[in-house]
Amino acid sequence: MNIILLSGGSGKRLWPLSNDIRSKQFIKMFKNANGEEESMVQRVYRQITEVDPSANVTIATGKKQVSTIKNQLGDKVNVCVEPDRRDTFPAICLAAAYLHDEKGVSADEAVVVCPVDPYVENSYFEALKELSDLAAAGGANLSLMGIEPTYPSEKYGYIIPENADKVSPVNTFKEKPDVATAEAYIAQGALWNGGVFAFKLGYLLNKAHELLDFENYYDLFKHYGEQKKISFDYAVVEQESAIQVLRYRGEWKDLGSWNTFTEAMDTEAIGKVTMDTTCVNTHVVNELDIPILCMGCKDMVVAAGVDGILIADKEQSSYIKPFVDAIEQPVMYAEKSWGSFTVLDVQQESMTIRVTLLPGHKLYYHSHEHRDEVWTIVSGQGRTIVDGMEQVVRPGDVVTMAAGCKHTVIADTELQIIEVQLGKDIDVNDKQKFEL
Amino acid sequence: MNIILLSGGSGKRLWPLSNDIRSKQFIKMFKNANGEEESMVQRVYRQITEVDPSANVTIATGKKQVSTIKNQLGDKVNVCVEPDRRDTFPAICLAAAYLHDEKGVSADEAVVVCPVDPYVENSYFEALKELSDLAAAGGANLSLMGIEPTYPSEKYGYIIPENADKVSPVNTFKEKPDVATAEAYIAQGALWNGGVFAFKLGYLLNKAHELLDFENYYDLFKHYGEQKKISFDYAVVEQESAIQVLRYRGEWKDLGSWNTFTEAMDTEAIGKVTMDTTCVNTHVVNELDIPILCMGCKDMVVAAGVDGILIADKEQSSYIKPFVDAIEQPVMYAEKSWGSFTVLDVQQESMTIRVTLLPGHKLYYHSHEHRDEVWTIVSGQGRTIVDGMEQVVRPGDVVTMAAGCKHTVIADTELQIIEVQLGKDIDVNDKQKFEL
Numbered sequence: 108m109n110i111i112l113l114s115g116g117s118g119k120r121l122w123p124l125s126n127d128i129r130s131k132q133f134i135k136m137f138k139n140a141n142g143e144e145e146s147m148v149q150r151v152y153r154q155i156t157e158v159d160p161s162a163n164v165t166i167a168t169g170k171k172q173v174s175t176i177k178n179q180l181g182d183k184v185n186v187c188v189e190p191d192r193r194d195t196f197p198a199i200c201l202a203a204a205y206l207h208d209e210k211g212v213s214a215d216e217a218v219v220v221c222p223v224d225p226y227v228e229n230s231y232f233e234a235l236k237e238l239s240d241l242a243a244a245g246g247a248n249l250s251l252m253g254i255e256p257t258y259p260s261e262k263y264g265y266i267i268p269e270n271a272d273k274v275s276p277v278n279t280f281k282e283k284p285d286v287a288t289a290e291a292y293i294a295q296g297a298l299w300n301g302g303v304f305a306f307k308l309g310y311l312l313n314k315a316h317e318l319l320d321f322e323n324y325y326d327l328f329k330h331y332g333e334q335k336k337i338s339f340d341y342a343v344v345e346q347e348s349a350i351q352v353l354r355y356r357g358e359w360k361d362l363g364s365w366n367t368f369t370e371a372m373d374t375e376a377i378g379k380v381t382m383d384t385t386c387v388n389t390h391v392v393n394e395l396d397i398p399i400l401c402m403g404c405k406d407m408v409v410a411a412g413v414d415g416i417l418i419a420d421k422e423q424s425s426y427i428k429p430f431v432d433a434i435e436q437p438v439m440y441a442e443k444s445w446g447s448f449t450v451l452d453v454q455q456e457s458m459t460i461r462v463t464l465l466p467g468h469k470l471y472y473h474s475h476e477h478r479d480e481v482w483t484i485v486s487g488q489g490r491t492i493v494d495g496m497e498q499v500v501r502p503g504d505v506v507t508m509a510a511g512c513k514h515t516v517i518a519d520t521e522l523q524i525i526e527v528q529l530g531k532d533i534d535v536n537d538k539q540k541f542e543l
Numbered sequence: 544m545n546i547i548l549l550s551g552g553s554g555k556r557l558w559p560l561s562n563d564i565r566s567k568q569f570i571k572m573f574k575n576a577n578g579e580e581e582s583m584v585q586r587v588y589r590q591i592t593e594v595d596p597s598a599n600v601t602i603a604t605g606k607k608q609v610s611t612i613k614n615q616l617g618d619k620v621n622v623c624v625e626p627d628r629r630d631t632f633p634a635i636c637l638a639a640a641y642l643h644d645e646k647g648v649s650a651d652e653a654v655v656v657c658p659v660d661p662y663v664e665n666s667y668f669e670a671l672k673e674l675s676d677l678a679a680a681g682g683a684n685l686s687l688m689g690i691e692p693t694y695p696s697e698k699y700g701y702i703i704p705e706n707a708d709k710v711s712p713v714n715t716f717k718e719k720p721d722v723a724t725a726e727a728y729i730a731q732g733a734l735w736n737g738g739v740f741a742f743k744l745g746y747l748l749n750k751a752h753e754l755l756d757f758e759n760y761y762d763l764f765k766h767y768g769e770q771k772k773i774s775f776d777y778a779v780v781e782q783e784s785a786i787q788v789l790r791y792r793g794e795w796k797d798l799g800s801w802n803t804f805t806e807a808m809d810t811e812a813i814g815k816v817t818m819d820t821t822c823v824n825t826h827v828v829n830e831l832d833i834p835i836l837c838m839g840c841k842d843m844v845v846a847a848g849v850d851g852i853l854i855a856d857k858e859q860s861s862y863i864k865p866f867v868d869a870i871e872q873p874v875m876y877a878e879k880s881w882g883s884f885t886v887l888d889v890q891q892e893s894m895t896i897r898v899t900l901l902p903g904h905k906l907y908y909h910s911h912e913h914r915d916e917v918w919t920i921v922s923g924q925g926r927t928i929v930d931g932m933e934q935v936v937r938p939g940d941v942v943t944m945a946a947g948c949k950h951t952v953i954a955d956t957e958l959q960i961i962e963v964q965l966g967k968d969i970d971v972n973d974k975q976k977f978e979l
Binding site: 122123381383385395396397398399400401402403404405407409411413414415416417418419420422423424426427430431433434436439449451452453454455456457459461479481483485486502503505507523525527529 | 558559817819821831832833834835836837838839840841843845847849850851852853854855856858859860862863866867869870872875885887888889890891892893895897915917919921922938939941943959961963965
């Protein structure tokens with residue numbers, strides 16, 4: 108099966124563990140059968156390969172997520188990077204062109220498009236395989252997944268099928284309704300729209316060429332920012348009459364808020380957490396190094412990370428967004444293609460960070476105009492290049508770089524460096540890159 | 544007025560903001576009239592001097608608190624340091640001998656002894672002045688403060704006065720009772736024992752020489768560890784018949800638990816804290832650099848510091864002790880006579896700390912057997928001495944010290960240093976001190 112996973116941003120609804128750089132699908136909130144911590148994207152990838160070991164998995168995403176995806180999944184998946192943010196139709200077209208032109212998937216093969224973060228059982232991915240087979244069989248141009256509703260939700264769109272068969276032509280689509288309307292839809296046999304589509308690759312490429320202006324993947328990538336913002340629903344679903352829906356009955360959750368997120372957690376506490384016996388229905392995710400003690404907490408969610416600490420009544424937590432928008436806090440931790448950094452200390456005229464550089468990786472060769480830097484190697488082995496001079500470095504070695512001096516470091520094994528930045532105007536944008 | 548403030552440890556009841564090194568009287572939980580944050584000990588000192596600008600204030604305490612007291616009160620108070628932990632009688636005798644032999648207070652002058660942490664109005668300190676005058680007048684050997692009870696508390700001892708006058712001879716003392724007994728005491732006109740005593744200095748010095756073996760302050764200090772552990776109540780109060788009590792009617796709180804502590808807070812939130820409008824009766828003290836967002840918290844206390852994070856129902860928080868005893872967490876922040884240090888990062892074979900050195904102060908001249916160290920000066924000016932070589936240091940300067948090398952640093956202005964420790968066996972006890 109060819110599957111495109113759409114990996115978008117979850118924004119701030121799961122603050123402080125999700126932010127502009129890290130989305131909820133990367134939070135390690137699960138434990139797999141081996142007791143290892145697992146993120147949503149790792150869980151979904153594992154489930155797909157359990158169901159279809161030869162699945163061809165492509166993650167369509169923005170630039171900011173690439174390094175985290177590589178860190179969590181390695182080279183096991185294709186990553187199709189959107190150079191800009193457009194809407195879902197250009198994103199799916201880019202991934203389709205990528206599969207066709209870069210990965211040699213033929214126009215006749217079926218492709219399934221699915222969100223990266225459904226919280227589901229393996230049967231869901233079995234259903235995706237069926238959907239792929241349906242699309243390949245060509246009974247309709249578009250094949251969707253319809254999830255049997257468990258309650259009259261206002262959060263989802265609805266699909267009204269023509270009949271109650273497992274596979275049925277679609278009669279009509281309905282936008283997110285109020286509860287009473289949802290009840291009426293369900294009485295008519297409506298299904299939740301799970302945001303999953305399957306089609307033959309050629310079908311979508313034709314649509315792409317109709318609506319967008321490009322020749323091939325490379326060309327679309329290059330001119331991606333000039334494409335119109337248009338949703339897949341508007342561009343394709345609403346124009347298409349040959350649509351069928353596959354009925355799926357099984358657990359399916361959208362972990363978009365702390366409330367639903369905690370319902371899916373395998374344990375009540377992740378990280379250094381103590382809860383007394385009077386805590387009830389309380390979930391804690393602690394990514395900090397210091398312990399959290401909870402006493403008498405009822406129906407609460409606690410999430411602590413380098414960006415901040417949330418302590419909320421579970422129901423109340425769904426109103427988080429405006430509060431987080433109002434909090435101004437610099438990014439204290441980021442994963443990068445070369446490793447990660449953590450801000451340890453910020454003073455008036457200095458900042459101290461810990462840099463972890465993965466084996467074989469290096470920083471850009473760069474300089475800073477307004478700050479000096481001091482590197483102390485604390486573990487691993489590598490080489491520094493400072494103004495053209497290469498030097499082997501080991502734990503205890505110190506490298507000082509005055510403002511203006513060009514420098515980089517190459518990790519031969521995983522390197523950890525304490526970097527002290529010094530200057531009156533320390534700014535993340537004060538960086539000039541050079542060729543080595 | 545001569546006043547001795549007894550400053551003991553508050554242990555772990557206010558974890559994570561109190562620990563073995565820092566007691567509750569040093570937590571900055573108040574705001575003074577100028578909007579400056581104020582600790583209990585700063586508040587009490589301010590109140591005493593508002594009532595009696597010429598008060599002679601001596602704080603009797605253990606070694607661990609000296610640097611914090613100096614940091615918070617400077618040289619405005621005398622500090623009488625107990626070289627070991629004995630009980631209250633030797634501690635009060637040591638402070639009495641200190642006043643007599645070191646500060647020239649005559650045997651005929653009155654001295655008031657008071658806990659360092661009552662949460663009270665200024666009228667309380669007016670009453671202490673009256674108590675001092677009563678003691679000086681010599682109507683009894685011991686003058687105590689009796690607080691008019693506001694409810695039948697089980698937490699306090701009771702004083703039964705002979706009559707209802709403002710000053711009355713004491714009929715008898717009662718240990719902490721149960722509620723029913725407390726009600727009966729109160730019906731008889733009983734007062735809470737506030738732990739305040741006043742006496743003529745000579746009276747106490749006589750008692751001291753009767754029961755302890757010493758010649759003068761210096762001698763008592765030197766042989767303090769050999770003195771018997773005996774409480775002031777047992778040694779003095781229970782043997783004395785000439786005791787009077789001064790009745791005090793006013794707010795008086797013992798902030799020994801998070802519940803009472805938060806009742807006394809001037810604001811609901813200290814530090815980077817956001818609370819939504821659905822929070823009710825919730826208090827937050829955040830000493831961390833990252834923001835805390837509280838939503839829908841009811842009757843809760845949240846306290847966050849470098850040692851950990853407490854999130855507790857207020858009532859439940861009184862059962863904190865066994866949970867804190869079970870948490871193993873190294874000290875991440877400590878105030879010292881020379882300044883303070885904060886642990887920024889702990890890795891397998893390295894530890895990074897920020898050291899702040901107060902102007903004019905220096906570290907011991909010392910070496911480490913099992914670790915190398917790298918200092919990066921990030922602010923201030925000073926001098927380092929490494930294996931006898933003195934060097935002026937400024938921001939950006941780096942000093943490397945291999946294991947075995949003797950080193951120190953002297954602050955000419957306030958110095959901030961990032962210290963990276965490197966080695967397989969980093970241990971706070973790996974330190975040899977030398978004469979310079």
